[in-house]
Amino acid sequence: MFITSVQNVVPKVAFSGRRPPLHFDPPEHTPYRAALNPLLSDDTIRRLEPDIRACIRTELSRLLARGRGDICNEFASQFQVRVFSLWMNLPADLEAQLSEAGPAFINAVRAAESGLMKETSYVLYDMARTLVAMRKAQPMDPAEDPVSSFLAATSQGQPLPEEMVIGAIRQVLVVGIVAPMIMMGNIGIHLARDKTLQRFLRAHPEKIPAAIEEFLRLYTPYRGFARTAREDVEIGGRSIAKDEAIAMIFASANRDEDVFACPAEFQLDRPNIRDHLAFGRGPHFCAGAHLARCELQIALEELLTHTDDFDVEGDITMSPFPELGPSCVPMRFDVAHR
Structure with missing residues (x-):
């Protein structure tokens, strides 16, 4: 009934052609997800966990050595590029290029500067x-390298079109x-404001995975994605016309009072926490969910382990469309000396 191949966000920003798998529908999108999913499985990410922790520790140590800094851009953004480069087996020069090109494109989208969006x-x-x-x-082992996996994948016995592989990458x-x-900006702000929870999680690190799930529900980082109706339909008393693009607001769904009791409150160990939609649903469920959870859990664990306290220090900058949350959170850290 609803497809993603026409438009994947509202308002529309894609201009450079279709990029699988996000811009494709099953069965066309399936070979690309089949190439990608095993490299982002829970088992694969668990094998990478020591290296992921090393990346996070390195970037955190730089922040804590100063005792203050932006937890978004000077910590999370830095470790994410390092982890992503590790996962993609990027050489140092491409890692350095990604650390500049990725944020440049994202900032162009946020500013709605079409010329700069195209350029980046x-x-x-x-x-x-x-x-x-x-x-x-x-060539590398397709079981260990995303690009090699795409190149080795087939659809109806034929290799995937090279331009589509490039688009997927x-x-x-x-x-x-x-x-x-x-x-990480959302988590830092919340725990700076709720010192009881901060102290509890520092004393009970085994509760960090559950806390991350509630943070994901409460502070869904992407507002949502779009689908296009294949025919006229009525939902909840509202009419949706054939070929009309509809924004699915995951962030709103995750605070739906008909699903989550006291939805605006942080509640550890919610009995129905698995109903949250931070990673979407269905064929386009976020392929990187295991990696995201691993990174966030390790980052919070390391932050709590190596500090006695932390606070927001300065003005918070919020991100515009399409994300939902802070893009700059200056913080002060009381470093633990254990």
Whole structure:
């Protein structure tokens, strides 16, 4: 009834062609997800966990050495690019390029500057083409490398079209580097304001995974995505016309009082927490959910372990469309000396 291949966000921002799997519907999108999903499985991410923790510790140590800094841009954004580069097996020069090109594109989207959006998007496309050329010249194990997995994938017995592979890699390069930054800003603000919860989680780190799920529900980092109706339909007394793009507001759904009791409150161990939609639902459920959870859990665990307290220090900057949350959170940290 509702498809994503026409438009994936409201208002529409894509201009450079369709990028699988996000812009495709099943069954067309399925080979791309089949290539991507095993590399983001729970087992795969668990094997990477020691390296992910090392990346996070390195970036956190730099922040704590100063005793203050922006938890979004000087911590979360930095470790996310490092972790993402590790997962994608990026060489140092491409990691450095991604650390600049990814945020540049995201900032252009936020500012709705169409010319800059195109310019920065094409830089990411060039990176994707470079990666494809590298993996063709020096293949890697498809079970350990996303680009190699896309190149090895087939649809109806034929390799995936190279331009579509490049589009998929371009999509992957940027789609996962924003949400962890937004989430760490939200978590930092919440725990700075709720010192009882901050102290509790520091004393009970085993509760951090449950806390992360409630933070994801309460502070869903993406407002939502869009679908287009294939025919006229009525939902909740409202008419949706055929070919009309509809925004699905996941952030609103996660505070639906018909689903979650006291939805605006943080409640650890909600009995129905698995009903939250922070990672979407259905064929387009976030492929990187295991990686995102792993990063957020480790980041919060390390932050609480290596501090005795932290507070917001200065003005918070909120992100505009399409994210929902802070893009800059200056904080002061009381470093633990244990």
